[in-house]
Amino acid sequence: AQRVTQPEKLLSVFKGAPVELKCNYSYSGSPELFWYVQYSRQRLQLLLRHISRESIKGFTADLNKGETSFHLKKPFAQEEDSAMYYCALSETSGSRLTFGEGTQLTVNP
Amino acid sequence: NAGVTQTPKFRILKIGQSMTLQCTQDMNHNYMYWYRQDPGMGLKLIYYSVGAGITDKGEVPNGYNVSRSTTEDFPLRLELAAPSQTSVYFCASSYSRGLATNEKLFFGSGTQLSVL
Numbered sequence: 001a002q003r004v005t006q007p008e009k010l011l012s013v014f015k016g017a018p019v020e021l022k023c024n025y026s027y028s029g030s031p032e033l034f035w036y037v038q039y040s041r042q043r044l045q046l047l048l049r050h051i052s053r054e055s056i057k058g059f060t061a062d063l064n065k066g067e068t069s070f071h072l073k074k075p076f077a078q079e080e081d082s083a084m085y086y087c088a089l090s091e092t093s094g095s096r097l098t099f100g101e102g103t104q105l106t107v108n109p
Numbered sequence: 110n111a112g113v114t115q116t117p118k119f120r121i122l123k124i125g126q127s128m129t130l131q132c133t134q135d136m137n138h139n140y141m142y143w144y145r146q147d148p149g150m151g152l153k154l155i156y157y158s159v160g161a162g163i164t165d166k167g168e169v170p171n172g173y174n175v176s177r178s179t180t181e182d183f184p185l186r187l188e189l190a191a192p193s194q195t196s197v198y199f200c201a202s203s204y205s206r207g208l209a210t211n212e213k214l215f216f217g218s219g220t221q222l223s224v225l
Contacts, residue, residue: 009149034213044152044199044216086151096142096167097214099152 002027004089004100012106013077021072021103023061023087031089033063033070034097038084047072047085057081077107111135115200115217122190122224130185130220132200140203141183142214143167143175145196152199158183190224197221 003026013019025031035047048056050063050070061072070087087100116131134141139160144152144167154167158177172194174186183202187194200217 004151006151036214043218044201044214046213049213096154096157098154099144101149101151 006100006103019077023070034088036086079107082107113217119221132183134202138202142201143185144199195224
């Protein structure tokens with residue numbers, strides 16, 4: 001069975017500092033990976049997905065199959081990045097997502 | 110276009126009471142899901158549905174029931190509420206099974222449920 005692990009429940013950085021939210025997964029096949037974000041008083045929403053190889057709001061994430069990781073990175077954190085971030089995995093052609101435990105990011109002024 | 114709508118937003122139940130959490134979507138999505146969110150535990154899938162008339166268990170289905178009589182609606186039923194069911198519940202939907210491609214989940218705003 002697939003599993004997603006986010007080792008940091010809480011992460012606090014200062015504005016302008018780099019930030020990295022860690023995500024590790026276990027899955028025997030070829031996974032599809034996503035980052036979802038929940039800002040205060042807003043709905044959970046998709047931030048980015050690895051197949052798109054996109055940068056959203058300055059965030060990027062690279063799938064490292066050797067290390068089974070999909071860490072989310074941003075070179076210069078902003079206060080508006082403060083939110084709960086969830087890493088999620090879908091089986092290839094699967095119909096449901098498995099979420100990690102979430103990391104609460106706080107960006108201090 | 111309202112997206113995914115959940116009601117109620119908040120509810121307090123006594124142990125043993127029953128209730129239904131409503132979820133409806135107006136995007137003609139085939140797939141619908143119920144998750145619960147507990148602090149430090151992430152989101153756990155309770156039940157999901159791949160279309161009207163079809164439902165399946167997720168990771169934590171015990172104590173819950175669902176039905177999918179229409180494409181739009183996917184209610185979650187708690188028959189005998191227990192304190193362990195205190196949580197935030199999220200309904201979500203997606204267009205097709207292609208989550209591995211370009212599909213994504215659209216979430217409702219959540220229902221905060223407390224069982225006392």
